[in-house]
Amino acid sequence: MTTTTTGSPPPATARPSGLSTGGASGVHENVACPFCGILCDDLEIGRTASGLKIRKNGCDRAVAGFERPVVASSPQVAGREVSLAEAVTEAARLVRAARLPLFGGLGTDVEGMRAVMSAAEHAGGVVDHAFSEGQYRNFEVLQTAGWFMSTLTETRNRADLIVIVGSDIHKLHPRFFERIVATPEPMFLMAGKKRTVVFIGAGLDTSAATGGHIGEVISLPCPTAAVGEVVSALRARLKGVPLAAKEIAGIAIANIDDLADRCRKADYGVMVWAPPSLAFPAADLTVRIVSDLVKDLNLTTRFAGLSLGGNEGAVSAGAVSTWQSGFPLRVSYASGKPDYDPVRFAADRLIARRETDLVLWVASFTPDLMPPESDIPTVLLGVPGMTLAVQPAVYIPVGTPGADHAGRLIRCDNVVSLPLTNLGRSTLPSVATVLAAIEHAL
Amino acid sequence: MLIKLSGGTVYDPANGINGEARDIFIRDGRIVKPGDNERVDQEYPLKGYVVMAGAIDPHTHIGGGKVTIGRMMLTEDHIGQEVARGELTRAGCGHAVPSTLTAGYRYAEMGYTACFEPAMLPANARQAHMEMGDTPMVDKGAFVMLGSDDFLLRAMTQKKGSEFINDYIGWTMHAAQALAVKVVNPGGISAFKFNQRKLDLDEKHVHYELTPRDILITLARGLREIGVTHPLHVHGCNLGVPGNDETTLATIRAMEGLPVHLTHVQFHSYGTEGDMKFSSGAPRVAELVNKNKNVSMDVGQIMFGQTCTASGDSMRQYGNTKSAYPKKWVVMDIECDAGCGVVPMKYKDKSFVNALQWAIGLELFMMVDDPWRLFLTTDHPNGGPFTTYPHLIRLLMDRGFRNDMLQKIHPGAQAATILGSLKREYSLYEIAIMTRAGPAKSLGLKDRGHLGVGASADITVYDDVADREAMFQKPGLVFKNGELIVKNGVIVKVVQGATHVARPEYDRAIEKPLREYFDRYHTVRMDNLRVGDHEIIQSDKGSIIQQPTRARVRAA
Structure with a gap:
């Protein structure tokens, strides 16, 4: 076998599977955090006498997970x-x-x-x-209809419209907005274009939807269990179906029409949900409507879903x-x-x-x-x-x-x-x- | 321990042996030439049996996110195909998208000892290796996908130059633990993210203003310059689109003599003639392949029945969703890196289009002259599950059988194909080339795919029966690294194959711009993208075989 000449193999090759020392300083960089499903991997973690200490890029979950004192424990x-x-x-x-x-x-x-x-x-x-109950809200849709999905990096760099569907993401993924939504420099949002963020559902923490390239932030407050009705109405309006109701789950049809218009005009829209947040009966049907709506929009523009969760x-x-x-x-x-x-x-x-x-x-x-x-x-x-x-x-x-x-x-x-x-x-x-x-x- | 396989009829095209009775000796996992008086510890009398190297599948989707999406989506296809845990083997399931374990067992049961996953995204490389790690029995390896990744497209647009790009190609191969590089719908996966719905060979990407031709040449030349043995593995533009035979011809001409492997060419050989505006372009494509010695190809034969297509080509897979059966599908935009599309399909012999696709694949097999440049694949599972290979081999070797099958397909398709007039019948020697020696040579597996002294003792022994489907279905003996792993089609020992990689030279300076790029735009750090050797060796209980590369050629 020949080996490389000047191009040495990546350092990963030499990295043992055992203890990583964190170098001379005892500080580990680029550490991936396993305590929620978005797996941020930019943490910097050091040690103190009592255990680990996050030095950079932590969140509440990371602190609770990494800095949890290890109590003496026996089988x-x-x-x-x-x-x-x-x-x-x-x-x-x-x-x-x-x-x-x-x-x-x-x-x-x-x-x-x-x-x-x-x-x-x-x-x-x-x-x-x-x-599994949360994951099956997704699996049921995957197994019956399929979907059109995006990933974290793609959304971060491309989305000009992000619609959060009934999910209080902060609680599950404290750094989602910082890392994906409010990023300073999305690769494809150029020439002064702004990112619109829409929240469907009452009581969702919108505070982190600020800075970066974020333009308008819109809230459509409705009870969480009714987000399915709202996205159904949105899908109906996108398909040009007339609706007799003046409001759906407390949201004026005019506001739903406005969102429909924004969806049609988006270059790359992303519907975001966290399955664990959709904790109401038959929530898979809500995921189904969101997925079908994304499919419809792809007939003319580009749209995708992004499912979080996975803690x-x-x-x-x-x-x-x-x-x-x-x-x-x-x-x-x-x-x-x-x-x-x-x-x-x-x-x-x-x-x-x-x-x-x-x-x-x-x-x-x-x-x-x-x-x-x-x-x-x-x-x-x-x-x-x-x-x-x-x-x-x-x-x-x-x-x-x-x-x-x-x-x-x-x-x-x-x-x-x-x-x-x-x-x-x-x-x-x-x-x-x-x-x-x-x-x-x- | 010295093992002797005595008197078998050996087909070993790499060493020019065509059906001669030979003895083969094995020691310590290798084929050896023993001394005159050495004692044989174990002998297998194989007079009348056919002996070949273990078979190699150079293009089969066995691992990675899109395959697992297929498994998860198509659970109904597993029903009735569940496999119980055995004394030696794990449970699993399988038909169109089998579980990893079952896939490994079934490949070995058919005499295959190496399989190559052709569409590993850098962003998904770790998972692809984990799944391959859970695929026992066979050696494996993967081709890393480039060509719609924003780092490359930006570098090309910014005219960073070939050395920069070649360093990036090399770095990516190391990071993803790849054996080769594949391009899928060059630039098209990215273009689809900008709402372009097609991208012809000379059509410009709206954002980067590059054409697929630019990308093909850049990558093919890059691989030649950094000395990777397998040429650029090309899934061209316009997959499945009637009229794409023109695209395929143009793509061959565009390569200007650069080495290139065109994959699943059946899906790229469609004309627009006839009432249905769908016809065979196979004769034209085969003619040009025959003339251009820089081109190798695999067929991607379709086989009738339920399957699931899984591809990195999000643009064309989205186009194919209207044919999904059952009516469900997944398409994804992935990580400023690539995409994927998973669309179940049921190919029906009574459908004009499916029947003609079947005939087009077989026409390609019949009309491409040189089996050293033509490999046997169904593009598993896209054209059909790999378990249909024995049937496909019989179609190639037995004209009477082929013509009987031809009689059963849609009459319009029968009228639209010249297949019935093609008299070729493959010999066992040619089958051994297409399924062993050819893929090994093309992929640069120096001690696989042949039976010469020094080769790894991956050996398959078949009963020489007239029904070639039955023969290739159930080999009598299969050896992996000299160990008997299958006897009469039944697994007798479970082994873990190696992972083959190629590590061309690159300049570590490329990590500076790469690290900046990852820090600015990505959600994964550059250092965490890399798949470490220890992951394959310790976590996946595997091993790594680094295949040779040529010295890098640098611009003057």
Whole structure:
């Protein structure tokens, strides 16, 4: 084999998978943040005596995630402190004995999710992510009609009209506006062109829609559960359908017509939603209308959707499940084959109906990802300090990808994935390591 | 341990062996020439069996975001195709867009030992490698897509010069862990983002004022200058558009003798004659390919039945959405980098258009003379799933069978094709060229695709039965790196293949403007775009094989 002459291989080649030292200064640059689905990767993180400290480009979520003190924590069986090996043995015994183990939560990275799939297959279990209900608002549309979508960088550089649909994005993705909407220098917004930002829904935080190339900011306040009616009316008006009503969900038809006009005239419009925000019945139909409206607009101009969400590793879980099994979560391996049923194999339902007899819950990013309360025996692979209402049968503290060990995550737009750095916060094992050990002991 | 495959009928075109009884010796994963008195530890008597190198698929969409979108969207196509976990193998599913694991197993079961993903976006490279990492049994590699990425188009418009652009090409190949470079609808994916709906070879991109011709020449010349073995892999303008045979002819002429690989040419060989304004351009395209030795191609044969098309060509895939079956589709604009379109299709033999597409593909196979420049593909899954290859091989080798199939298609299509008059029947030697030696040579895989001493012992052994479909469906033995992995079409050992890459020389100074560009415009830092070796080796439990490149040629 010949090797390169002057073009040396990228430094990444030499980067070990183990501890990244952060160089002489102990400061890590270009760190990707795993604590929400947009995976900002421009953080600068240093150390203090008590742990990690974000020096640049943090947000509330990043601070809570990276700077969370790592409390001393030991594996437990029925509340009793045991060695990791004992906990693994007991977890394997419970999984082996279970009729239908549920692999739930699934707050983990790609490697962790690979281990989940392998173990679930081996154990004849079900896999489902804690945030599937939100993701299925999208999957239902993808599977019935499809859509026309954009990604974060494309939207940042190209959109002259951004319509936020019923989603309080700040709460889920604190830096979305800073990084995507209010950017100083979009590549294709030239010659004094401005970006219009429209919020559909009452009570949405519009404060960050300012600066950069942002021109007009328009709010169409309606109850969140009624955004579907508003976008339906918008779609109808775009298609030239007359409407008898003077207002829809409190919004004057004239304002809807104005938005329709802006949509038609946009060079590149983007409809943005965060599935977890659309927490009302049949919200997939709202996503469907938005997607269909985007398709209609593409007959004449350019338009796209942009779906956010994907916190707690949800997008990675959906993607890995899909490429390995063919199905986006809610898969059972009870028969040996992947058996797909998005209703039957929903984790909440299996727990509520007691159709599962063992919950193996994975939560490696935040202590907030709690399993639904139940007295079904639970094996918890969680970050240190998680307290369940009912004591888990087995608790194994695990590290967080991107803080305690290296890893990889897929971003909310389902295109970009980021490497997560080992910042050396603790020596807790990864979900992948623990699950591989459990599977080995099955 | 010394293994002997004795007396098989060997087809090894790279070494000029055409159906001769030969012994092959394997040690430590390689084909060797043992000393006279060396003891053979294990012998496979193969008299009467056909022996070839493991097959290589040089263009198959097996990994990356668009394939997973297809898997997620087309779950109904998986129903009834689920595969249970076995003693050795993992569960999965598969027909048109199989799960990664199942794809790896099925390729190996058919005697394939290497597969190449042809459309890896730099922005999606990490995921493409993760999916390939979950594709067991076979070696893999990927072609990175350039040509609608804003960094390149800006550099061309700003006349940065060939050294700058060549450094960028080299950097991108390293960063994405690529073996080759592909261009898809040159400039067209970007133009579509500016609401252009078509971009002909000499039509200007509204924003950059570049033409596809400019982009093709820049990339093809760049790859030659930085010494990458596989020439520019071209998915041309106007895919699927009647009249695109003219575009294809013009594209060949535009290359001015530069090495080029035209991919899925079937989709680019459509004329406008006849009542339906849809006709075969295959004879004209084949004639010009025959005359231009700088051109190689693969066919992208369509096969009847349900499949799912997945392409980086967002512009043309959007155009094809009206033919979607079932009626759903995904198109995406991606990261100031590229795009994609995923459109399910059901090709029907009773449809005039589909039937003629089928015939056009076969006409190309029949009329392109040199199998060293013609590779067997269905552009999986775009023309049909790769599992149809054995059927396709029989169509090529058995004229009677081909003509029987021809009788079944739409009568209008029968009347519009000269296929029935074409007498060619491929030999096993030619099949071995098209599915082994040719792709290996073109991709620059120096120790794959042949059975000479020193080659990797990727070997497939077939029963020599008259029904070539049955023969290629289920090989008797498949060896990967000298290990028996498949016996009588059943997996007996699961292995993890290597990832093939090429690392042409580039000047690290390119990182200064690149880093600035990423910091200013992107949502990913330049350093995080790169896929590290450790990701493939440790996280994906794989290995990397760096294939040779030629020394870089610099402008005087």
